[in-house]
Amino acid sequence: MRLLVIRHGESEADILGVHEGRADFELTERGHRQAEATGVYVAEHYKVDRIFHSTLKRAAQTARHLAENTGAPLFPDELLMEFNNGLLAGLPYDVASERYPSVSVPPHKSVYKQESKLMFRHRAEVVLSVLLSENDDDSTVAVVTHGGMIGQLYRAFLRLPYDTDYSFWSGDACIHEWLADGENRTVVRANFCPHNI
Numbered sequence: 001m002r003l004l005v006i007r008h009g010e011s012e013a014d015i016l017g018v019h020e021g022r023a024d025f026e027l028t029e030r031g032h033r034q035a036e037a038t039g040v041y042v043a044e045h046y047k048v049d050r051i052f053h054s055t056l057k058r059a060a061q062t063a064r065h066l067a068e069n070t071g072a073p074l075f076p077d078e079l080l081m082e083f084n085n086g087l088l089a090g091l092p093y094d095v096a097s098e099r100y101p102s103v104s105v106p107p108h109k110s111v112y113k114q115e116s117k118l119m120f121r122h123r124a125e126v127v128l129s130v131l132l133s134e135n136d137d138d139s140t141v142a143v144v145t146h147g148g149m150i151g152q153l154y155r156a157f158l159r160l161p162y163d164t165d166y167s168f169w170s171g172d173a174c175i176h177e178w179l180a181d182g183e184n185r186t187v188v189r190a191n192f193c194p195h196n197i
Contacts, residue, residue, distance in 0.1 A: 001132065002140040003157075003178040004042065006066070007147055007170040009034035011058040014172075018092050021085030021148075027061045034173035034197045035062040039069035041194035042175070046140050048072040052131065053144035054080035062173060063144040072142065079127045082146035083120050086113030107162065121162040124152035132180055150176065157185055 009031030013020035027035065042048060048070040053063035055076045067074050088096045100112045110116040127143075135141050145153070147170045154168040155161075157178055169191055170176070177188040 001135055001137055001180045004142040005150055005176040006144045007150055007174055008058040008062040009173040018090055019085055019088040019096050021082050021089045023090035024057050026057045034195050035065035037195035038173040039065040043069040048142050049139040050075060051142045052077050056081050059144050066142055079123050080145045080149060083148040084115040121152055124156045128156045
């Protein structure tokens, strides 16, 4: 199976300089152009069978551009939403750091109404298990989600521990291409941006 894991395009939160997470911002005009360009590229280079996407607006809008270009059906999935950052969602960075300073807690606990690190990783494991078990081995599946979730999906796909200290960068409307063949898993390319917008 081929997985095309795609981050949403630029959102309004990127312009406002606020914590996004579960704050439900829409794509900017630039974000729509990025998503459209990525949709065109994917349609020209792959035959996409299904598109799974986060239900947050910025990912759902990106997924719609993909669907309009590829003709593939959309499958919204709340499990693909970004990290639940609780009380920080939508706050300017300086305000958030003053009100809610960083606190070290065990991985199964959380603060400020956030989800725990283990809960976040668990969501990614469930999503990946569903994708790999409920789609045909020879299919190409697109997954439109968020930078934090893509990092967790990488850890799940590569069978890395939840606290692996690696960063997996994802640009606006950029593609990570993975192959899954039984127990064999391959990262074909990472953070490929088919646009220069």
